[in-house]
Amino acid sequence: MTQKQQAGSGAGRKSGSPGAVSRWVQRKMNARMNRKVRRGRGTFMGMDVLILNTVGRRSGQPRQTPVAWFPDGEDAWLVVASGGGGRHPDWHVNLMAHPDRASIELPGRDTVPVTPYRLGGADRERAWQRIAAAQPRIAKYQSKSDREYPVIRLAPR
Template sequence: MQKKMNARMIRKVRAGKAQFMGMDVLILNTVGSRSGQPRETPVAWFGDGDEAWLSIGSGGGSQNPDWYTNLMTHPEKATIELPGRGPVKVTPHRLDGAERAEAWKLISTAQPRIAKYQSKSDRQYPIVRLLPR
């Protein structure tokens, strides 16, 4: 079911309709951490300046999502796709400390439901800043 939903969202993003539940969505292209195979994943993003995107790895609450593991294993192979824009090579940076706190404030203000979702988990969701390279 998740694969079908992801495929549908990817088609929507490529067709220029890049929103889901009030959040902007991009396509994150990674390489599988174990398989080495290309992976495409729609993920919500939040603007962080002119040329930076923030994503949060909620992964259903209990564990980091596969896209996050893939991204951190092969950061040099990451690209994103945004509506009306070809693939952009990006460098991911996991945010910690004050940087994470600042990003969390931006994200939770934009989407309060994410803060509610985080409050139900025992782990702190990772936040990744994607910068063009």
């Protein structure tokens, strides 16, 4: 067996596997977006972006994830846990595991400790309608998934 065949066999997959490469690219893109938000440029593809600070569910390590947000009144933010359509994103799992350790960073503002609330029923529907009106591509994205994307309200703690 050649080295190339061995590398693709699945044994000892780490940096050479497609999933590892994809995660590496995602980490690089997230780090770049985080730098942009911290420099005061918090938009991407026409959406406002904040940095969501969570703690890893298993590792306990700090995590920083750029996510699109939508206003919910004057002092709260809505985020959608789409995660590529198929499953909840890691940040959502971490947020729900350690809700008391969450905070956000917005361009031009200090870090704000927040409490996450997963919206359900009529509250979720009202929030979803506002989100879909602001960004129709999110509604289109949702329509292609078999699961309902969680909508999380982040309120200052």
